[in-house]
Amino acid sequence: MTEREILLKxxxxxxxxxxxLQLFLDTHPNDTKTLEKMKEYRxxxxxxxxxxxxxxxPLTKNMSSxxxxxxxxxxxxxxxxxxx
Numbered sequence: 001m002t003e004r005e006i007l008l009k010x011x012x013x014x015x016x017x018x019x020x021l022q023l024f025l026d027t028h029p030n031d032t033k034t035l036e037k038m039k040e041y042r043x044x045x046x047x048x049x050x051x052x053x054x055x056x057x058p059l060t061k062n063m064s065s066x067x068x069x070x071x072x073x074x075x076x077x078x079x080x081x082x083x084x
Contacts, residue, residue, distance in 0.1 A: 007052045014045040
């Protein structure tokens with residue numbers, strides 16, 4: 001796996017776990033242990049997202065950013081050469 005793929009895997013794992021916790025919190029809004037776990041995952045996820053965006057560009061379009069058009073500048077995924 002490339003560094004990019006490893007970071008994306010970490011990010012998607014934490015995002016999935018947070019989504020699952022959000023669904024649980026829909027029916028258990030006062031569960032403090034789950035709220036703490038959600039906070040822990042959010043804090044763990046943030047550095048991975050920051051590292052990914054620093055190295056590979058933004059994960060999502062953020063129109064409030066001063067660098068809002070960076071995502072459109074190449075290379076596009078299909079223009080990159082495969083890492084060996």
